[in-house]
Amino acid sequence: MRYEYLYRFQDKYGEGGFKRLMGEGFNCKNNNYHYASTVTGPGHAHVYTGSVPAVSGIVGNDWFDKASGKDMYVASDSTVSTVGEGSERAGMMSPNNLKVTTITDQIRLASQFKSKVVGVAIKDRGAILPAGHTGDAYWYDSSTGNWITSTHYRNTLPTWVQAFNDKNVAEDYATKTWETLYPIDTYTESEEDKQPYENRLNGQKEAIFPHTFTVGSIASTPWGNTMTLDIALEALKNESLGQDDITDFLAISFSSPDYVGHAFGPQSKEVQDTYLRLDLEIERLLNTLDAQVGKGAYTLFLSADHAVAEIPAFLKKHDMPAGLFLGGEVTKEANAIISKAYGEGEWILSLKNYEFYLNRALMAEKNITVDQIKNLIAPVLSMQEGIYSVINLESFGNDNIPPFYKEKIQNIYNPKRSGEIMVLVEPGWFHGYGTRGTTHGTMWAYDTHVPLLFFGNGIKHGETVKPTYISDIAPTVSQLLNIQEPSGSVGTPLGEALK
Known part of the structure; x- marks a missing residue:
């Protein structure tokens, strides 16, 4: 979610969703990520840990594991298995790769594990990392249409999750057709609907309203948000969250804005409609919390795991600089340059998150350092269009x-x-x-600048334009609750937001 969506679509939001959060809560308008890898796994991890990839170990959605020589997914865990009616692979997930505690772990520690913590999201990593090591997490298996968990958490699904699955909610939503919430010609905050650089849903010939979808593609529509909130509210009710004097934590990650944003881009009618509908889901959430927990008896924050780049073809159409970085071709070129200088070999084992993983064994055999390789390839690669610089991450500091x-x-x-x-x-x-389509993952402002809203019990009404960071969220919540901040936290509590 780009922070600008709070304002760009504001005239069409209702009074009870985003506008209520902004009108009654505290708005950090100049909020950014404090590191350069703006992707889903690290985003979810560091919202809840206040840490950095350097400490937490969550350096990407996946990375090259140097010990095994294989790719590692951020939430993968071969020691656990699926709980619920889902595919075998979908449930082999846990927070095991996260090397620090979360704010949700700290709440559990502070209450001697009496606090309840529940994380829900369509994406496994969007539920698992916020729930921490000690909470419960549930995510969506698109191959079956069911919500599942893993044996890291429990050996059987709670009866309320099984009952939710039995309702076949995803199948019911998949019978719908995605039309715009309001007349499409009123969506003047986004460009014309039919664009050649937008992705098509569910086998459609054109990326244009109306859209049809299936259980497997529901995440790419606003009904992914609706279904996510449906199960979150079931957790609120059935786990009796907020019903005693022990603090509980419900972590909801709406994954569908990401899927829609990737497919259609931030200037699309689809993105605008997704946020107008999400506004109604936020209102439904707040109204339910008011009724079940009590108005003023809960605290909420809203942020995003990253923002998003414009589609390059959109920028080029309007004479703005943009393009695609062809990682495979750059890797081959870099390997050829190194081989010419130091002998043939597989010098680069992998490219992940814009990072070259070098063959350390071969380097040791040839007595070659990282700086030597960087100094060899940087002058060549840096001259290519689309590449700003090439740096040595190991001894970073001297690069310009x-x-x-x-x-x-x-x-x-x-x-x-x-x-x-x-x-x-x-x-x-x-x-x-x-x-x-488009993506994210860089250190530039369009990927790092995301909303941060605090709302509810203990929160002042106001706003700030001073720089704030994702790492500030967890220590702010820690201060609000007078508990220890997470173990890897580097952030600063936002005292101006607290009463």
Whole structure:
């Protein structure tokens, strides 16, 4: 979610959703990510830990595992299995790769594990990382249409989750057709509907309203948000959250804005409609919390795991700089340059998160350092359109990068999980091959600037334009509750937001 969506679509929001959060809560208008890897896994991890990838170990949605020589997914865990009616692979997930505690873990510790913590999201990582090591997490298996968990948490599904699955909610929603909430010609805050650089849903010939979808593609529609809130409210009711004097925590991650944003881009009618409908879901959430927990008896924050880049073809259409970084081709070129200088070999084992993972065994055999390789390839690669710089992550500091960005880059390097050399793309560029859709993942403002709203018990009404960071969320909640901040926290409590 770009922070600008709070304002760009504001005239069409109702009074009870985003406007209520802004009108009664505290708005951090200049809120950014404090590191350079703006993707889903790290975003969810660091909202709830206040940490950095360098410390938490969550350096991407996936990374190259140096010990095994294989790719590692952020939430994968081969020691656990699916709980519920889901595919075998979908449930082999846990927070095991997260090396620090979360604010949800700290709430459990502070209450001697009497607090209840529940995380829900369509994406497994969007439920697992917020729920921490000690909470409960439930996520959606698109192959079956069911919500599942893993044996990291429990050996059987709670009866209320099974009852929710028995309702076949996803199948019911999949009978609908996605039309715009309001007449499409009133969506003047987004560009015309039919664009050649938007992705198509569910086998449609054109990326144009109306859209049809299936149980497997529901995440790419606003009904993914509706279904997520449905099960979150079931958790609120059936786990009796907020019904005693012990603090509970419900972590809801709405994954559908990400799927829609990837497919259609931030200027699309689909993104606008998704946020107008999400506004109604926020209102439904607040009204339910008012009724079941009590108005003023709960605290809520809203943020995002990253923002998003414009579709390059959209920018080019309007004569603005943009393009695609072809990682595979750059990797081949870099490997060829190194091979010419030091002998044939597989010098680069992988490219993940714009980072080259080097063959350390081969380097040791040839007595070659990371700096030597960086100094060899950087002058060539940096001259290519779309590449801003090539840096040595291991000994970063001497590279000619503006100080504002140096700290963001330093915060992502974890010696066990990060690559040794990083390719920094120019603004408007990202890693991709197709001409449709968009993504995120860079250190530039369009990827890092996200909303941060606090609301409810203990929160002042107001706003600030001073810089705040994702790392500030967890320590602010810790201060509000007078508990220890998470173990890897680097953030600062936002005292001006607290009564």
